[in-house]
Every structure is written in C-alpha cells, then in structure tokens.
Amino acid sequence: MQIILSGTGDAPELADADNFKDFRVVAQGAPDAAALAAATTEIGRSDGAEHVFVTVPALSRMAGARAEDATWRADLEGMLDVAQKHGWVDAQGAVRAHVEWRP
Template sequence: MRVIVDADVRIEDPGNLTELAVVSDLPAEEIATALRAADLGDTAGDHAWLRCAALEEQGALLVDDPQWRQRFQGMLDYARRKGWMDDRGEAVRAHITARE
C-alpha cells in the first residue's frame, strides 16, 4: 500500500499489504501539511506516522476483498511486533520515498 502525496493525497495499491510507504517528490513540510489536511497522519524525520483507522477506512473503499480488513489487521500486527507502531497503537510508521 502506498500513500501518494502530490497535488492531492490518495492511496494506491491497497491490496499490497506487504509494504507501506508514503511516496512524494514534495518537500518534507509540504508532505506533513498534506497528510494532516487529509487526516491521514503526520511526519517525523524521514518517516510518516499514518493513522491506522484512516488508512483502514480509505483502503477498504478501494478493494473488493471481503478478507481485506483482516489482512490489514495482520499488517498492523506485524508492524507492532517490529516496533513500527506508536505507543497508543493508533499510528503506523511508514518510509517516505521519492516517486520513481
């Protein structure tokens, strides 16, 4: 799953729950502003902190898979085991990468 940040913020490839990244060529502060405006999260350093509930709600709208929410929770469980969740378990850390 990729969160694309350019003229707008959108989720691409929500069925791929083996990767999570924010993809953008914008400066870091503009990425942070866009994520906050979309109510998806914020940035800290080279990473984004994405709101799990918002990702789940928006991602579920884009797939036709009755098991998707269960698979999404599996991704979050994996992130939790790796230490990639915030202390409250409400946000997941994602790399910020440049568009290819």
C-alpha cells in the same frame, strides 16, 4: 500499499491497497520535512522527511469499500501485528511508513 502524495495539495490517495507487504508513502519532489508535515495532516503525522505515522482510520477511509471486506480487514490487522512486533506502531496506534521521494 502506497499512499500517494501528489505534491499539488490534493488529498492523499491509496494505491495497491491489497499489497500489505509494501507499505510506504510516495511523495513528489526533493525531501522536505515541512512540506511532508503539511501534506499528511489528514492521515496522521510526519516524523521528519523520512517517515509518516498513518492512522488506521485514515487507511480505512482511503481504502473506501475495500475496508468493508473481511479479508482486507484481516490482512490489515496482520500488517499491523507485524509492524507492532518491529516497533513501527506509535502509542496512539498509528503505523510508521517510510517515505519514498520521487522527482
């Protein structure tokens, strides 16, 4: 599951929505904490230039109709359980994603 940030101001998009073992944000350009913060306000919050805490409602919204599927929801809950065990979920329930910067 990848959240794609276009770098053009478009809304973040969810790609590979059924892959719960590869959760990350893909951003365009050189690492830039301020740009990342601006680009992620509607899905959660950035933590510097290397991580984004993504809210579960934002994931569901980006998944569209997939979020209504019981199997998809169960797989999401499984991913969140693993993230919780590793300390990758904040006090508000948002899950941490690593940011991959691409030129």
